[in-house]
Amino acid sequence: MPSKTIKEIQDLILKGNANCEKVVKHYLSSINEQKHLNAFIEVFEEEAIERAKEIDLKIREGNAGKLAGVVVGIKDVLCYKDHSLTCGSGILKGFKSLYTATAVQKLIDEDAIIIGILNCDEFAMGSSNETSVYGPTLNAVDNERVPGGSSGGSAVAVQAGLCTVSLGTDTGGSVRQPAGFCEVWGLKPTYSRISRYGLASYASSFDCIGTFTNSAEDAALLLEIMSGEDEKDSTSSSSAPENYQLEESTTKTYKVAYLAEALNHEGLSPQVRDVFQETLSKIKEAGNQVEEIKFDLLPYLLPTYYILTTAEASSNLSRYDGVRYGHRSDQAENPEMLYKKSRTEGFGPEVQKRIMLGTFVLSADYFDAYYVKALKARKLIRNKTLEILKEYDFIITPTAPTEPFKLGEKNKDQMEMYLGDVFTVQASLCGLPSLNIPFSNKKSGLPVGVQITGKPFKEKDLLQAGNFFSKL
Amino acid sequence: MKINKETVRKIAHLARLELNESQEESMISELSEILDWVEKLNELDTEGVEPLINISGEVNRWREDEAKLTISHKEALKNAPEHDDDFFIVPKVVE
Numbered sequence: 124m125p126s127k128t129i130k131e132i133q134d135l136i137l138k139g140n141a142n143c144e145k146v147v148k149h150y151l152s153s154i155n156e157q158k159h160l161n162a163f164i165e166v167f168e169e170e171a172i173e174r175a176k177e178i179d180l181k182i183r184e185g186n187a188g189k190l191a192g193v194v195v196g197i198k199d200v201l202c203y204k205d206h207s208l209t210c211g212s213g214i215l216k217g218f219k220s221l222y223t224a225t226a227v228q229k230l231i232d233e234d235a236i237i238i239g240i241l242n243c244d245e246f247a248m249g250s251s252n253e254t255s256v257y258g259p260t261l262n263a264v265d266n267e268r269v270p271g272g273s274s275g276g277s278a279v280a281v282q283a284g285l286c287t288v289s290l291g292t293d294t295g296g297s298v299r300q301p302a303g304f305c306e307v308w309g310l311k312p313t314y315s316r317i318s319r320y321g322l323a324s325y326a327s328s329f330d331c332i333g334t335f336t337n338s339a340e341d342a343a344l345l346l347e348i349m350s351g352e353d354e355k356d357s358t359s360s361s362s363a364p365e366n367y368q369l370e371e372s373t374t375k376t377y378k379v380a381y382l383a384e385a386l387n388h389e390g391l392s393p394q395v396r397d398v399f400q401e402t403l404s405k406i407k408e409a410g411n412q413v414e415e416i417k418f419d420l421l422p423y424l425l426p427t428y429y430i431l432t433t434a435e436a437s438s439n440l441s442r443y444d445g446v447r448y449g450h451r452s453d454q455a456e457n458p459e460m461l462y463k464k465s466r467t468e469g470f471g472p473e474v475q476k477r478i479m480l481g482t483f484v485l486s487a488d489y490f491d492a493y494y495v496k497a498l499k500a501r502k503l504i505r506n507k508t509l510e511i512l513k514e515y516d517f518i519i520t521p522t523a524p525t526e527p528f529k530l531g532e533k534n535k536d537q538m539e540m541y542l543g544d545v546f547t548v549q550a551s552l553c554g555l556p557s558l559n560i561p562f563s564n565k566k567s568g569l570p571v572g573v574q575i576t577g578k579p580f581k582e583k584d585l586l587q588a589g590n591f592f593s594k595l
Numbered sequence: 596m597k598i599n600k601e602t603v604r605k606i607a608h609l610a611r612l613e614l615n616e617s618q619e620e621s622m623i624s625e626l627s628e629i630l631d632w633v634e635k636l637n638e639l640d641t642e643g644v645e646p647l648i649n650i651s652g653e654v655n656r657w658r659e660d661e662a663k664l665t666i667s668h669k670e671a672l673k674n675a676p677e678h679d680d681d682f683f684i685v686p687k688v689v690e
Contacts, residue, residue, distance in 0.1 A: 218674050219674060221671075221673070222665075354658070358651040358653055422635060425632075426632060426633035444611070445676065446685055448674035455686055457686050457687065463612060479606055479607065479622060482609050483602075483606050486609060496641060497636060498646030499647075500639055501646075501647040502645060503644060537625060537628070537629070538629075554650040
């Protein structure tokens with residue numbers, strides 16, 4: 124089945140050339156053939172086929188939802204009632220969700236079929252999918268390379284045709300960077316646009332549910348369905364969801380800013396710089412205004428991000444205590460030992476390190492010097508970024524500073540791994556919508572993503588422009 | 596900032612983690628490296644800047660304080676490593 128996008132699949136079904144059952148079986152056999160990629164943690168084989176039959180009936184009766192025929196994989200941090208949720212961690216092995224995340228439920232209500240749970244970095248902490256307790260997911264373009272992270276399984280599932288679309292989560296780039304590494308569309312909406320209810324928290328003031336798709340149109344449709352106010356998430360935006368459907372032909376051009384500090388960044392690889400500059404030239408030739416601007420706060424983005432996200436993580440992950448759910452050490456003689464041993468046995472090294480760092484910056488002696496300082500820096504960064512976006516429609520950067528790197532290449536040097544998020548954290552710190560547009564290096568054949576970040580709640584403009592730029 | 600063994604032990608206790616000697620050593624070097632790096636923020640003049648404490652722009656929404664059944668007793672206990680019909684079971688608190 125060469126069809127890839129939602130529209131293509133639904134057209135096939137409409138013309139009678141396929142039905143949901145066939146579509147599901149097609150994906151199941153692709154998943155089986157490509158097991159070595161380690162994208163799925165669990166596949167709901169029989170359940171997906173059963174559900175496909177029900178939806179085929181609805182299609183015949185003419186009352187199917189907007190996502191009939193669409194097969195979805197979800198990242199292992201999203202709750203789906205009575206199904207496993209482990210956050211890629213040993214501490215949650217065996218856990219079954221008691222309820223379904225609002226975003227997932229909205230897809231199901233439109234007749235999407237959930238086919239399985241996708242691999243990710245432990246508690247979404249990582250940029251290469253190598254911190255998962257299930258082992259790394261492999262990049263389908265080159266199995267020696269990482270798919271990016273933390274939503275690496277979600278990116279590969281769409282890249283390798285194992286499902287139609289997938290859900291990931293993005294705290295500092297965890298949708299956009301793997302989308303860039305796997306040459307698929309990756310959208311992180313405005314913070315609060317999609318309810319976080321049922322998303323296992325990492326850093327609550329950053330976490331966003333996002334999508335991996337084969338087209339900008341697919342991302343627009345999923346966003347339209349998932350967005351909206353939710354009484355179960357008091358941070359969810361009360362602004363009315365929009366019609367995100369893209370205009371077919373438009374002559375609209377845009378004003379785009381690129382950051383001098385990003386283009387001259389010492390960590391930017393020459394291959395990525397080439398693809399990025401070529402893209403900038405094409406965008407300019409197509410009649411858009413492309414200008415270089417100064418953003419002297421760039422070196423402060425990652426430090427601010429790591430202080431705040433680890434602080435929030437240390438607080439959020441305190442719930443894993445071996446009492447009510449999750450791993451419990453059998454070595455504990457009293458409650459304090461129970462907490463300590465269960466957590467130490469259950470969490471992997473990267474998660475422990477981030478909990479330690481977060482606990483440190485929140486501890487009485489260091490709270491003002493680190494945590495409050497970073498909250499102030501976040502304010503400066505947001506103000507400056509919004510100022511830029513008053514004058515420009517988008518900020519454009521490479522999604523990641525390098526091409527997808529080799530497995531094991533960066534996990535010896537934590538700083539090098541963290542630097543991989545240098546361009547994605549700006550939108551996360553500011554709560555802005557941001558999109559990976561899939562491109563590749565024509566010489567090496569390796570994926571290289573280009574990222575555009577837009578004004579709050581202007582996802583439609585972002586997708587419309589991304590679609591336009593991708594076709595140049 | 597270089598942190599010492601005493602600090603790492605104090606933080607590990609606050610975080611309810613138990614590190615062995617070699618984990619303590621690597622934690623000291625990794626955390627010190629990260630702290631040196633994030634201290635770059637000290638270069639930023641944040642005098643008079645209000646900390647950003649709400650990224651969503653929404654304000655708290657009040658609702659009626661009504662008792663509602665969200666999950667059953669049985670469901671709540673279902674994922675517990677050790678429980679009886681009514682309670683989570685933990686090791687003895689008082690000797």
